[in-house]
Amino acid sequence: MPLTVEEMLQIGDLKDVEVLAGERGLSSRAVKTVVVIDVPNAGQWIRGGEFLLTSGYLFADDEFSFIDLVDSLAQKNAAALGVKIGRFLSKIPDEAISKANKYNFPILKIPTYMNHVDIINPVLSAIINTQYKLLETTETLRNKFLDSILLSKGVEDILNILEEFLNMGIAFVDNILGIRYYSRNSGLKGAxxxxxxTEIVNKYPNTQITIENRVIGYLIYEKEPSYLTSFADIAIREAQRALLLNYQKMEFAHEVERRHRDVFLKDLLYSKFKKPAEVFLQAKIYGWDPTWKLIVVVIYIDNIHKENFDDNLTNNSRSENEFSLSQKFAAYFPGAILTQIDPHYVALIPVKEEKSFTFLRNKIKELHQIISQSKKIDLVITLSSVKKDLLEAPHAFAECLETFDILRRTEQKPGVYSWCDLGVEKVLCTLKGTEMSQNFWRLILGKLIDRQDESSSFLLQTLEALIINDWQMRPTAEFLHIHYNTLKYRIKKLEEILEIDGLQEGKLRFEVTLAFMLYRLEHSKSLHNWPRSRRV
Structure with a gap:
């Protein structure tokens, strides 16, 4: 930080200098050099930061020139004006005092016994010392932060270094991962x-850290740092640079690892390995213990509702999404590894002996909520059943994909779904697309499905609503927002078209329900965009 006028007046004999005007500018005006101005029109040579000395000789009989000089110096951001009073200039004009106070420009009374050299030498020495100290402090900080990054000491160590210089607790809020970090003595954690x-940034003093127009996080301070130390801005600037370098280092390391990991995971999930030993050998590189059981998790972002899905995500956004997800899964599930297989992300989560499937599912639900809220996106996560080792990962992956396919066809809401929780749909999946399945639903529902008139779609929706409501008529009528008698009419029409003598009989209901579920599994088009006022 530059030497202020206030700090300059603490040097040696300058303590005897009297402040005549502009006292409020002592702490804000910086001294960069010292200049003697016993020349006419001195104001035109001012560049800013000068402490100007005058004997007053030029202004002995021209107080208006002195007033103009004060006005010019103040507006050109000079540091201060030092005047010897008594020898040539008997007093400072009142108008000059008024202007100096208006612009917070210090006018100083220099004792008559003090030579200019007694002022110039110590002040210039102090300026040089301040600049040297500034450079020395900057270099010290830079080296400390660089050592922390090179030795991979982490974000907390960077905050501890900054805490030493600011003498207060610090926090860093990671905007990408949503993780909070704290310095050693920070009192911010509980708060x-x-x-x-957004609440944190609005409440506490902070510094935003960005890279390529992306906000990667915020430095949060317990107090306003500029009030505590003159070197605060240097320390904060170097900490910003260190956090950016640390982020880029992590991102680069993640990218290199990701490329190799993606090849391994895709080969694993698509059963391209020929030797089991090769699978376990490569898995060890990524910290996977061959004795671990596993579940596969597939994450679908904004894809359950196609209208919310952005097919034009930039590479940076996709990379950032994957980096963020990878870090979150690693934090929640040590040992987990993740890859992207468009349009979804796939994670392998180890199931260790002490962790039950229910525990892992609940943790995944917790993570789902955090990601959905922080990113404001629809998120569907599907889980496989527990598999005994990595060799069963392809089967687990297939379970996740099948689960999502069922969810998509039945239009379930975003959330966390497990293959283990699926009911009859899981059994019917084994029949989906088979000749037996198609022959069955065509035999039962073909006459309705093949109809091309407008009423057939309403009747098909009515049939689905009946199945959803366990064939109970009154709840079905309310569900469809139609009159009870209208529903009775539609059921009669269904019986006529399907050539069924009464849908009230249990065996017939079962056959129709089974046929409809098989049909729905093979056709992704929504059937229940429910009408609100139409009548058939």
């Missing part, structure tokens, strides 16, 4: 740990 980022 911000469960708060939203």
């Amino acid at each position: 911000i740990e469960n708060s939203y980022i």
Whole structure:
């Protein structure tokens, strides 16, 4: 930080200098050099930051020139004006005092016994010392931060270094991962740990850290740092640079690892390995213990509802999504590895002996909620059943894909779904697309499905609503927002078209339900965009 006028007046004999005007500018005006101005029109040579000295000789009989000089110096951001009073200039004009106070421009009374050299030498020495100290501090900080990054000490160590220089607790809120980090003595943890980022930024002094127009996080301070130390801005600037370098280092390392990991995971999930030993050998590289059981998790972002899905995501956005997801899964499930197989992400989560499937599912639900809220996106996560080792990963992956396919066809809401929780749909999946399945639903429902008139779609929706409501008529009528008698009429029409003598009989209901479920599994088009007022 530059030497202020206030700090300059603490040097040696300058303590005897009297402040005549502009006292409020002592702490804000910086001294960059010292200049003697016993020449006419001195104001035109000002560049800013000068402490100007005058004997007053030029202004002995021309107080208006002195007033104009004060006005010019103040507006050109000079540091201060030092005047010897008594020898040539008997007093400072009142108008000059008024202007100096208006612009917070210090006018200083230099004792008559003090030579200019007694002022110039110590002040210039102090300026040089301040600049040297500034450079030295910057270099010290830079080296400390660089060592922390090279030795991979982490974000907390960077915050600890900054805490030493600011003498207060610091926090860093990661905007990409949503993780909070704290310095050693930070009192912010209890205050911000469960708060939203916007709330934290609005409440506490902070510094935004960006890279390529992306906000990667915020440095959060317990107090306003500029009030505590003159070197605060240097320390904060170097900490910003260190956090950016640390982020780029992590991102680069993640990218290199990701490329190799993606090849391994895709080969594994698509059963391209010929030797089991090769699978376990490569898995060890990524920290996977061959004795671990596993579940496969597939994450679908904004894809359950196609209208919310952006097919034009940039590479940076996709990379950032994957980096964020990978870090979150690693934090929640140590040992987990993740890859992207468009349009979804696939994670292999180890199931260790002490962790039950229910525990892992609940943790995944917790993570689903955090990601959905922080990113404001629809998120569907499907889980496989527990498999004994990596060799069963392809089967687990297939379970996740099949689960999502069922969810898509039955239009379930975003959430966490497990293959283990599926009911009869899981059994019917084994029949989906087979000749037996197609022959069965065509035999039962073909006459209705093949009809081309407008009423057939309403009747098909009515049939689905009956099945959803367990064939109970009154709840079905309410579900469809139609009159009870209208529903009775539609059921009669269904019986006529399907050539069924009464849909009230249990065996017939079962056959119709089974046929409809098989049909729905093979056709992704929504059937229940329910009408609100139409009548058939």
